[in-house]
Amino acid sequence: MATELSLTRRCAPGRHPGKVLALATLLVWLAAGAPPREVFAPLLEWSPALAKGFALNILISLLAIGLGTLLGLAIGALNLSPLRLLRLPGRLWVQVFRNAPWLVLIYFTTYVFPFEIRVAGHYLPFPDWLKVTLGLALPASANVAEVFRGAVASIPGTQWEAARSLGFSRGQILRTIILPQCCKRMLPPWMNLYAVITMGTALSSLVGVHDLLDTAQIASNTVNRVGFTVLIYFSVLALFFAYCYPISRFTRYLERRYAFR
Amino acid sequence: MPSADLSAPLIALRDVHLSFADTPVLRGIDLDVQRGQAVSIIGPSGSGKSTLLRCITGLLRPQRGQIRVDDTAVHALHSDAEFIALRKRVGFVFQQYNLFPHLSVLENLTIAPCKVLGRERREAQDEALRLLGKVCLEHKARAYPGELSGGQQQRVAIARALAMRPELILFDEVTSALDPETVGEVLRVIRELIEEGMTCVLVTHEMRFAEEISDAVYFTEHGVIVEHGSPRQLFNEPRSPRTRAFLQHTLGRGEQDRRPFVPAVAAAR
Ligand SMILES: Nc1ncnc2c1ncn2[C@@H]1O[C@H](COP(=O)(O)OP(=O)(O)OP(=O)(O)O)[C@@H](O)[C@H]1O
Ligand SMILES: [Mg+2]
Numbered sequence: 001m002a003t004e005l006s007l008t009r010r011c012a013p014g015r016h017p018g019k020v021l022a023l024a025t026l027l028v029w030l031a032a033g034a035p036p037r038e039v040f041a042p043l044l045e046w047s048p049a050l051a052k053g054f055a056l057n058i059l060i061s062l063l064a065i066g067l068g069t070l071l072g073l074a075i076g077a078l079n080l081s082p083l084r085l086l087r088l089p090g091r092l093w094v095q096v097f098r099n100a101p102w103l104v105l106i107y108f109t110t111y112v113f114p115f116e117i118r119v120a121g122h123y124l125p126f127p128d129w130l131k132v133t134l135g136l137a138l139p140a141s142a143n144v145a146e147v148f149r150g151a152v153a154s155i156p157g158t159q160w161e162a163a164r165s166l167g168f169s170r171g172q173i174l175r176t177i178i179l180p181q182c183c184k185r186m187l188p189p190w191m192n193l194y195a196v197i198t199m200g201t202a203l204s205s206l207v208g209v210h211d212l213l214d215t216a217q218i219a220s221n222t223v224n225r226v227g228f229t230v231l232i233y234f235s236v237l238a239l240f241f242a243y244c245y246p247i248s249r250f251t252r253y254l255e256r257r258y259a260f261r
Numbered sequence: 262m263p264s265a266d267l268s269a270p271l272i273a274l275r276d277v278h279l280s281f282a283d284t285p286v287l288r289g290i291d292l293d294v295q296r297g298q299a300v301s302i303i304g305p306s307g308s309g310k311s312t313l314l315r316c317i318t319g320l321l322r323p324q325r326g327q328i329r330v331d332d333t334a335v336h337a338l339h340s341d342a343e344f345i346a347l348r349k350r351v352g353f354v355f356q357q358y359n360l361f362p363h364l365s366v367l368e369n370l371t372i373a374p375c376k377v378l379g380r381e382r383r384e385a386q387d388e389a390l391r392l393l394g395k396v397c398l399e400h401k402a403r404a405y406p407g408e409l410s411g412g413q414q415q416r417v418a419i420a421r422a423l424a425m426r427p428e429l430i431l432f433d434e435v436t437s438a439l440d441p442e443t444v445g446e447v448l449r450v451i452r453e454l455i456e457e458g459m460t461c462v463l464v465t466h467e468m469r470f471a472e473e474i475s476d477a478v479y480f481t482e483h484g485v486i487v488e489h490g491s492p493r494q495l496f497n498e499p500r501s502p503r504t505r506a507f508l509q510h511t512l513g514r515g516e517q518d519r520r521p522f523v524p525a526v527a528a529a530r
Contacts, residue, residue: 158355158357158359159359159361161320161355161359162353162355162359162360162361163361164320164348165318165320165348165351165352165353166348166353166373166377166421166422166425167345167348167349167373167377167378167425168345168373168376168377169341169345170341172376172377176372176376177361180363181361181362181363184363
């Protein structure tokens, strides 16, 4: 009886398994006798560089989701067209970019595009991080288009029927009846996608972009101490977690709220 | 444009056939509704009553037969513009209300008049408030459909159809999804419309209501009209044994819970 009670009581922190696990890992590692001074001092030293790297991750993720959303909605709109000829390219886009590994797409955009673009006689630099952004925006757009399609399909046919019986045209129904109802339904999966994209920005370190992970790698090689290596990768993990976890919590909150319409 | 011949029926169906894939649902329907009449369609579930109403407003296209609404040959319409012109004249009220959940009650009533008929927003709002008053829901103008009871939603749906100032309204089992207590409030609204001379086609399971308000009653089964006539004749002296069996089945079982479907509004006038 007593054990059962204490078990149920312990369920309260059990609602945040991620946080508890992270804290426990840190404590175990510190208790295992890591020499804190030797390890924390270089971390402090490297933290501005790490912060700069992470800012780049966030910048890439925001640009990628922004670009991907604009593109994805355009493709989603194309996919709603009554003309098959217009739907076909949209379908193809979604299938290709949803089913391609992200790293392949990032390699693709990094090595296919030139390092500078000529616009009206001027050479504009086209840095690697921007190419990575494009590489992530491609699968983002395909996923947004798919989220959009799912949201439109989730509106019951009776809404179409009611609007048609009032004399609305197809375009009017989409604009005034269907799409406004879709926005709410799209928000949770869209935020989910954003969290995944953010995690995907870590791939940019593989093509030499000085993001958080790349900076951590350099720091680890420079300091060259086992304890520090563990700590810095742990910090990378914690930073991504701290950024993405609230997003996923908020998404779940929205999902629960909209479950009741 | 209303046709010159005022004695011609407003709705006329001739030998209408419709199948979904290989399932025949309508198998030769003939039906006439005069201007200003209230016509009820009764029949067992799955006999094609909803399908019939959807054909009249062009939501479904029959494979054979003719449908005329005034001078419009519905069976021959093709362009979107032609269907829209038809639907501006024909109101439709659904069993499940089908209000737009993201719009307030007032917006539900004004969106079609503004966007489809191109009416001024102010004018549409004034009219909407007047119609809400008619269905006793002025105080719910700012509410959203999800905040209303079934009966209230259905009255909003009727007001939404009226806001288009249609020439006729099709009601598809509009009380079937309602609690018994709220059925009366919806039937009262329909009764008032009929008394004002609105042409109405009602698919209904409320036999007593149909008997009282209809000018003509049609009994359908398996996609054909088995029998039609005045409500007095059809309910009291049905000619077909199938009509008799259906009435016995539905009325016989409901004898005890026959509700006083509408408070005596007519008597008060
Ligand atoms: N879109 C559809 N596709 C295929 N079959 C359909 C479709 N709509 C209706 N049906 C079938 O057509 C038949 C008649 O349907 P309908 O809805 O017109 O019946 P009803 O008389 O209105 O019945 P109820 O009283 O239950 O509303 C049913 O057997 C139904 O399964
Ligand atoms: Mg039906």
